[in-house]
Amino acid sequence: MNWVLDNLPLIADRTWAHLATSLPAILAALLVSVPLGWLAHRYRALNGPVLTGAGLMYAIPSLPLFIVLPVLIGTGVRDAVNVMVALTLYGVALLVRSVADGLDGVPPEARSAAVALGYPPLRRFLTVDLPLAGPVILSGLRVVAVSTVSLCTVGAVLGIPSLGLLFTDGFQRGIMAEILTGILLTAVLALVLDRLLVALGRLAMPWTRKAAGVDA
Amino acid sequence: MISYRSVTKRFADGTVAVRDFSLEVPRGSLTVLAGSSGCGKTTLMRMVNRMVDPTSGQVLVDGEDVAGRNPVALRRRIGYVMQNSGLLPHRTVAQNIATVPRLNGMDRRAARRRTGEMMDLVGLDAQLADRYPAQLSGGQQQRVGVARGLAADPDILLMDEPFGAVDPLVRSELQRQLRQLHGQIGTTILFVTHDMDEALALGDQIVLLRTGAQVDQQGTPRQFVAEPANDFVRTFLGLDRGQRTLHRERAADGSVVVVDAHGRPAGVLAEPGDQPEDQPDAGPHPGATAEAGPRPGSQDAPTA
Numbered sequence: 222m223n224w225v226l227d228n229l230p231l232i233a234d235r236t237w238a239h240l241a242t243s244l245p246a247i248l249a250a251l252l253v254s255v256p257l258g259w260l261a262h263r264y265r266a267l268n269g270p271v272l273t274g275a276g277l278m279y280a281i282p283s284l285p286l287f288i289v290l291p292v293l294i295g296t297g298v299r300d301a302v303n304v305m306v307a308l309t310l311y312g313v314a315l316l317v318r319s320v321a322d323g324l325d326g327v328p329p330e331a332r333s334a335a336v337a338l339g340y341p342p343l344r345r346f347l348t349v350d351l352p353l354a355g356p357v358i359l360s361g362l363r364v365v366a367v368s369t370v371s372l373c374t375v376g377a378v379l380g381i382p383s384l385g386l387l388f389t390d391g392f393q394r395g396i397m398a399e400i401l402t403g404i405l406l407t408a409v410l411a412l413v414l415d416r417l418l419v420a421l422g423r424l425a426m427p428w429t430r431k432a433a434g435v436d437a
Numbered sequence: 438m439i440s441y442r443s444v445t446k447r448f449a450d451g452t453v454a455v456r457d458f459s460l461e462v463p464r465g466s467l468t469v470l471a472g473s474s475g476c477g478k479t480t481l482m483r484m485v486n487r488m489v490d491p492t493s494g495q496v497l498v499d500g501e502d503v504a505g506r507n508p509v510a511l512r513r514r515i516g517y518v519m520q521n522s523g524l525l526p527h528r529t530v531a532q533n534i535a536t537v538p539r540l541n542g543m544d545r546r547a548a549r550r551r552t553g554e555m556m557d558l559v560g561l562d563a564q565l566a567d568r569y570p571a572q573l574s575g576g577q578q579q580r581v582g583v584a585r586g587l588a589a590d591p592d593i594l595l596m597d598e599p600f601g602a603v604d605p606l607v608r609s610e611l612q613r614q615l616r617q618l619h620g621q622i623g624t625t626i627l628f629v630t631h632d633m634d635e636a637l638a639l640g641d642q643i644v645l646l647r648t649g650a651q652v653d654q655q656g657t658p659r660q661f662v663a664e665p666a667n668d669f670v671r672t673f674l675g676l677d678r679g680q681r682t683l684h685r686e687r688a689a690d691g692s693v694v695v696v697d698a699h700g701r702p703a704g705v706l707a708e709p710g711d712q713p714e715d716q717p718d719a720g721p722h723p724g725a726t727a728e729a730g731p732r733p734g735s736q737d738a739p740t741a
Contacts, residue, residue, distance in 0.1 A: 330521055
């Protein structure tokens with residue numbers, strides 16, 4: 222406990238670095254997955270390649286990826302951008318399928334109603350298809366958020382700041398409190414982010430909660 | 438006014454849904470396209486708002502070929518009511534009704550006012566405005582569908598089996614109100630159904646179709662019942678099963694009951710001047726008196 226109290230600024234720093242690396246990665250994964258998922262949903266011929274490709278991406282071990290990426294994208298080995306890019310790739314690997322499944326699940330009658338009412342294609346996608354696919358995309362995003370927060374710690378092996386540095390450092394110096402703090406805070410961060418996404422989903426998709434809650 | 442000029446639709450897989458179909462839908466009429474599933478009636482209707490483009494032939498709206506119109510702009514000028522309401526499940530009743538006015542750039546406040554008027558017009562309680570479709574009954578959903586179809590004040594309303602999924606009692610009430618509404622607003626309505634009772638109850642003009650949108654008969658409900666063109670029409674109407682051949686029978690208490698060919702009661706015979714008891718505000722409407730005879734649910738009645 223003393224270790225924690227003595228090192229509050231360090232812990233705050235590591236937590237901040239952790240968030241600053243994982244949050245942009247989660248957001249980027251969402252932004253990349255929506256058009257990719259749409260392609261897989263819209264063009265049957267692309268469905269297999271896109272989804273299988275995404276699945277294979279998740280099979281790449283993270284540590285080698287962190288080492289190879291700087292060579293590919295020309296960043297320094299200890300640059301947090303590497304971790305961000307790698308985490309984005311893993312996020313995309315998980316999320317593309319959710320986006321495609323979500324879009325596949327949009328009721329056809331809602332879609333043809335939107336066409337009949339005179340929605341232009343892009344507006345229809347953004348204001349009808351995407352919101353209706355929302356609950357499925359959100360459940361995928363929750364998995365991505367938790368897995369990204371957890372994977373982010375691997376960067377510590379290369380010395381990139383995150384809560385993971387608390388376990389590598391604690392392990393090297395034999396400070397149990399530091400290791401436990403790192404593990405605990407990572408879990409707490411993942412949990413908080415997950416709850417936050419659920420709350421955001423309720424705000425953004427009020428119909429999902431009302432339809433179930435109130436008797437007609 | 439809608440005109441079909443020798444319209445043919447061949448789908449990519451080779452099926453010909455519509456073969457050389459021509460029809461005039463007079464302005465302000467309620468025209469019913471009736472026929473079994475697969476006869477091409479929905480395909481025909483979707484040609485009006487360009488959800489389907491004909492392979493050959495023309496569809497004219499007010500004398501202008503729709504092929505030259507921008508589909509999105511065209512659809513916003515034509516109301517559309519679907520089976521199972523087709524409401525957008527993520528938008529409230531008010532948002533659904535205001536969809537087309539809002540797409541056309543009407544501001545929020547004006548759209549809200551318009552929504553209120555439309556809900557009033559179709560008999561929806563204003564308190565339902567902020568509900569989601571899943572919180573409504575089937576009948577309420579269909580009313581919202583009609584209100585949405587009419588919200589932008591279209592010249593033409595397309596209705597694709599809009600009352601197919603509601604129970605018979607609610608359906609006949611919705612039909613009665615649609616007749617009344619049509620008399621009030623005078624919009625040209627093209628109505629698709631497979632239910633001949635519905636066609637007889639609603640249509641000014643009925644077009645009965647067979648596979649490939651071949652016209653078996655075209656005429657008023659009275660013409661259909663009095664002068665069926667052929668055996669297919671007779672079967673479709675249920676004339677061959679005696680459902681519409683009605684006789685008078687005097688009951689034990691002296692009242693006169695109208696029965697069909699199987700002796701099943703179809704109604705009572707009203708003397709001229711009698712008022713139906715349970716219709717306080719309704720005007721006369723086809724299908725309610727024993728004269729024309731179709732009863733809700735008569736299709737389900739067991740036939741000997």
